[in-house]
Amino acid sequence: MKKRILAFITTAIVLSVTGCAGSGQQMDNRPDSSTPRPLQTMPEHLNPAEKGLNEYHAVIDEPKPFMPDLLTIPAISVKAGIQPVGLLENGQMDVPDNTEITGILFPGVLPGGKGNVIIDGHVDSYSGPAVFFKLKKLKQGDKVIVSRKNGRQLTYIVESVEAFTPAEAPMERIFGETGERRMNLITCTGRYSRKKKEHEKRLIIFTKLDGEL
Numbered sequence: 001m002k003k004r005i006l007a008f009i010t011t012a013i014v015l016s017v018t019g020c021a022g023s024g025q026q027m028d029n030r031p032d033s034s035t036p037r038p039l040q041t042m043p044e045h046l047n048p049a050e051k052g053l054n055e056y057h058a059v060i061d062e063p064k065p066f067m068p069d070l071l072t073i074p075a076i077s078v079k080a081g082i083q084p085v086g087l088l089e090n091g092q093m094d095v096p097d098n099t100e101i102t103g104i105l106f107p108g109v110l111p112g113g114k115g116n117v118i119i120d121g122h123v124d125s126y127s128g129p130a131v132f133f134k135l136k137k138l139k140q141g142d143k144v145i146v147s148r149k150n151g152r153q154l155t156y157i158v159e160s161v162e163a164f165t166p167a168e169a170p171m172e173r174i175f176g177e178t179g180e181r182r183m184n185l186i187t188c189t190g191r192y193s194r195k196k197k198e199h200e201k202r203l204i205i206f207t208k209l210d211g212e213l
Contacts, residue, residue: 063112063154063181063209068146071102071119075142076134082119082146095120099130111146111154112209116175117183123199132187136161136203144183144207156183156207163189163201174204181209
């Protein structure tokens, strides 16, 4: 399923993602299909009972993917809601109508799962700055926190802040499959072309789940 989604969206998604084009919404409540991490091999000297107990703990310690409803980025004072967004008919990633809300690509990888979680947001609007206006100020080591009202929370750490033109964007790195638990934040940056009605570049914040650095 994920491979089909990737093949579909990578032909156009960066060309208009995150407020650089029109919006609408698609939602899907199907659970994430991320596969669990294989259990670690136990030392041979452990007896079967001890080995079973350690395997049990390895399973319960595995992060369980979840749909977040809040994004917090302390370094730039962002505290914004998250809503699921799908794909438009042309294959481009949707973005929330509300410029103060972020969107998470779904179906897709959810926080805690292996792969690239994708969250987008507007950089500005006709009335002024939007939710990701200060995103470019993030630095390596800054925290990006996703959470639910029930108390579940995961922290990702910024690894790099990079900008690309749509033509040079590393699609596989941004959207492709990986055995690591990553999350990429996307918005627009650079000059705005009134003729093309879009910004010239896309800003990507590459992050990795805290504890896996």
